Amino acid sequence: MARAASTRRKAxxxxxxxxxxxxxxxxxxxxxxTSFKTExxxxxxxxxxxxxxxxxxxxxxxxxxxxxxxxxxNSIVMSVGSTLxxxxxxxxxxxxxxxxxxxxTKDILMWMLSTKMLxxxxxxxxxxLIFRDWGLLDSLAGLTGVLVMVNLPIIVWMxxxxxxxxPGDILEAARMDGASLRNEIIYVLTPMAVPGIASTMLLxxxxxxxxAFWTLNLxxxxxxxxxxxxxxxxxxxxxxxxxxxxxxxxxxAPILILxxxxxxxxxxxxxxxxxx
Amino acid sequence: xATLHTxxxxxxxxxxxxxxxxxxxxxxxxxxxxxxxLRYNLLMPGMESWTGLDNYTYFLTDPAFxxxxxxxxxxxxxxxxxxxxxxxxxxxxxxQPFWGRGIVRLLVIAPFFxxxxxxxxxxxxxxxxxxxxxxxxxxxxxxxxxVDWLAEVPLFSIxxxxxxxxxxxxxxxxxxxxxxxxxxxxxxxxxxxxxAGSRFIYIVLPHLARAITVVVLxxxxxxxxxxxxxxxxxxxxxxxxxxTITYLVYLQALLQFDVGTASAGGIIAVILANIVAIFLIRLxxxxxxx
Numbered sequence: 001m002a003r004a005a006s007t008r009r010k011a012x013x014x015x016x017x018x019x020x021x022x023x024x025x026x027x028x029x030x031x032x033x034t035s036f037k038t039e040x041x042x043x044x045x046x047x048x049x050x051x052x053x054x055x056x057x058x059x060x061x062x063x064x065x066x067x068x069x070x071x072x073x074n075s076i077v078m079s080v081g082s083t084l085x086x087x088x089x090x091x092x093x094x095x096x097x098x099x100x101x102x103x104x105t106k107d108i109l110m111w112m113l114s115t116k117m118l119x120x121x122x123x124x125x126x127x128x129l130i131f132r133d134w135g136l137l138d139s140l141a142g143l144t145g146v147l148v149m150v151n152l153p154i155i156v157w158m159x160x161x162x163x164x165x166x167p168g169d170i171l172e173a174a175r176m177d178g179a180s181l182r183n184e185i186i187y188v189l190t191p192m193a194v195p196g197i198a199s200t201m202l203l204x205x206x207x208x209x210x211x212a213f214w215t216l217n218l219x220x221x222x223x224x225x226x227x228x229x230x231x232x233x234x235x236x237x238x239x240x241x242x243x244x245x246x247x248x249x250x251x252x253a254p255i256l257i258l259x260x261x262x263x264x265x266x267x268x269x270x271x272x273x274x275x276x
Numbered sequence: 277x278a279t280l281h282t283x284x285x286x287x288x289x290x291x292x293x294x295x296x297x298x299x300x301x302x303x304x305x306x307x308x309x310x311x312x313x314l315r316y317n318l319l320m321p322g323m324e325s326w327t328g329l330d331n332y333t334y335f336l337t338d339p340a341f342x343x344x345x346x347x348x349x350x351x352x353x354x355x356x357x358x359x360x361x362x363x364x365x366x367x368x369x370x371x372q373p374f375w376g377r378g379i380v381r382l383l384v385i386a387p388f389f390x391x392x393x394x395x396x397x398x399x400x401x402x403x404x405x406x407x408x409x410x411x412x413x414x415x416x417x418x419x420x421x422x423v424d425w426l427a428e429v430p431l432f433s434i435x436x437x438x439x440x441x442x443x444x445x446x447x448x449x450x451x452x453x454x455x456x457x458x459x460x461x462x463x464x465x466x467x468x469x470x471x472a473g474s475r476f477i478y479i480v481l482p483h484l485a486r487a488i489t490v491v492v493l494x495x496x497x498x499x500x501x502x503x504x505x506x507x508x509x510x511x512x513x514x515x516x517x518x519x520t521i522t523y524l525v526y527l528q529a530l531l532q533f534d535v536g537t538a539s540a541g542g543i544i545a546v547i548l549a550n551i552v553a554i555f556l557i558r559l560x561x562x563x564x565x566x
Contacts, residue, residue, distance in 0.1 A: 013374035020369060021380035024443065028386055030410065031398050043408040046417075089296065092289035100286035108294065110557055115301045117553035119501045121525045122546035125539050126307035128529065149300040156293055181285065210391040212504035217530065227504070231393040234400075234508035241401055241408075248394040259389035260382050267452045270445065271490050272560050 028252070035059070035245035042241040058246035066229070068247065075225035075251075077140055078215075079208035082147035083155075083201055089148070090155040091197070095189070097156075098163035099171060109160065113272060116153040120213045131218055138220040146218065147208045155204050158269040162196025199265035202258055209255045226251040305546070311539035318533035331540035340516045340524060347431060348520040348548075352499045354435035355442060356492055362439070363446025363491065364484065368476070370447070371454045381451075388444035392504035399437045400426060400509045430510050430518045437505055442498075446491045453487035454480070493556040500549050521545050 022029075034042050036054045062068045097105045127146070128137075136142030166189070174188045212227045219228050230251055233244045259266070315327040335341055370381055387395065403410050404425035412422035425433040457480065465475050503522050506512055512519035512527065519527070525545060529538035 010374050013369070013372045014376065017369055017372075017374045017377060017380045020366060021383035024366075024440075025383035025386050027395070027398050027403060027440070028390060030402060031394075034402060042402075045408065045413055047410055047413055089292045093293035096286035096289040100282050102283070102286075106561070108290070110561055112293070112297055113560065114553060114557060115297050117497050117549055117556070118301060118305070119522065119542075119545045119549045121501065121503075121522045122308055122542040122549075123304035124525065125311060125529050125535050125542060126304040129307075129535070130304075149296065152293060152297060206389060210389070212392040213501065216393075216504055216507065217526070227391050227393050230391065230397065231504065231508050233397055234393075239401075244397060244401065248398060252390050252394055255391075256386055256389045259385070263382075263385055263448065266385075266388075267449055271449060271494060 028256075031245045031248050031252075033245075034242055035249045037242050037245075039240055039242050042245070058242045059250070062243050062247045062250075068229075068250070071224055071226050071229040072250065074140060074223055075209055075227075078144050078147055078225055079205045081140075081144045082151065082208050083204040085144070086148045086152050086155045086204055087159075087197065087201060090152060090159055090200075091193075094156050094159035094163050095185070097160050098166070099168060109157065112153040112156055116150075120150075124217065127214075128217065137218060138223045140223045143215060143218055143223055143225075146214045147211060150211065150214065151204050151207055154207065154269060154272075155200055157272045158200045158203065158265075159193075159196060161268060161272075162200070163193060165196075166192050199262060200269065202262035203265060203269040206255055206259055206262065308539045308542045308546075311535050312543050314536050314539075316535040316539075318535060327536065331536045332544075335528075335537050335540045335544065340519060341521075343516050344519045344521050344524045347516075347518060348500065348522075350431060351435055351438065351502060351520060352496055354432070355439045355499055356495060358435070358439035359442045359446040359495065360488055360491060362443050363450050364488075366443070366447040367450035367454050368480070370451050385444040385448055387441050388448075390441065392441065393508050395441055396437055396505040396508045399433075399440070404433060426510055427514060430514060434502075434505055434509060434518055437509070438499065438502055441505075442495055445495065449491050450484055450487050453484055457483050489559060493552060493559065496552045497549060497556065500545070500552070521548065 033049065035058055036056070037048065037052055038055055038057070041048050041052045097109065131137045131142055134142075136145075170192075171184060171188060174184050179188065209225075210227065212231075215225050215227045216231055219225070226247075230244075230247060233240075233247065312331050313326065313328060314324050315330070316324045366384055370377060370384065374380075390398075401409070406412055406422055406424035406427070409422075409425075411425065415422040423429070462475060462479060465479055470478070501522055502520060503526065506518055506520065506523050507526075510518045512523045521541065522545060525538050525541035528534045528541055532538075
């Protein structure tokens, strides 16, 4: 009796769950499908869902017309580059705060967080002028630098919450055995910290990849990452839906897959440890 | 001795992060503050002059400002309403056991990873287009007049697009909170004869209160800075119907080259965000002690 009821209950929730899930996912699915249509089929009424002639021509055209791979490379260089630099700066800081906390550690953490809450538009004018004067507008180096600063507080915070979970006793034991600070970091801390660092890295790459304030305001054609490149489709070019879809599919696919892997760490990173 | 040694190296290890962030925050913010007191237009180089608070007066009395402020608040409130309500519903749903739950969860969180320019353009063109969009087709199929979403109800359309992007965030955080709820408590209430409705209101919701607060505060911080979605869909229009504070500052700075006014607007945006940030920081700080 009870089992029959719970199976029926499960079946009902299966239907509701899948309908809700597919509804939320639909715009992405629709983009994916449209990317394999011809421009004619893409705007056809009634819309063609699955039974159309699938074609790969949009992907070829997008690359031919606009050197798509250049923007893809820009996105990769910027998101991975800013993440690695950010980690290099943040790992020592988070290590120090987690294992040698002082009275001021908490204040420093809160202050770092507060820089993240500074609206970008509050510093848009000076950053733009500095970039213009130093010839950094539309340059990969400049934008990577900005992304480092934008994500640094989140990286420090996330690493800090992971490092804090490493038992301090182990470090002390290593120290008692005569391990130097360097050896302590290399042989004891690093192996335990790697999972946390990896999750932080994923989140930082995702955030940098999708950053769309600075990338839109500080780049033109040379250093434009995918966010800025896709924005160009808001012009009449946007009427080419199949090509827009192909460009979009390529732009979101890698990060969507990374995101799916990082989903559990996402909560911790984005709530600064306030929800675990 | 050892502690002294450790403390010095700890300081050295923190130094790069602290110094860089300090430079990133103080220098440009100081410049913004300084520019906001100048008459300074990039089209008239060399004509900078001190003007006191005139830029603030100008920005605050610009009729576009009150509209932009209202739009900003509506955008934030609308998105929060949809994401918190929808996120709670989805989180409760995903907390039930059903077949393929893991896959459904991946589907639900997917929009969060779509870059803002892509989601805005996909919604604008392929879903909301008044002639060839999917919504127009659905409307015609059921015998309704298709709506030109971004022309007739532009702000609402942008709220929908942004809410779609942030729904996964709310869902994921609320789901995480839900999963930490003590099952026994729910079972005890069930045994005492509490229905599903009252169990939700008296046990689940109070448990979620803290997570909902976190969602509201963090989203507000990000939503105050919404930019790309407006840029690629409406450009702030028609008229100023979808111009937010962030967008207004962008217009002043990079399209009208009015550095002074834009800086004053930037400072006002900072003040607005700080009001929210104070609450958030307190909440997180409290959590840090435990």
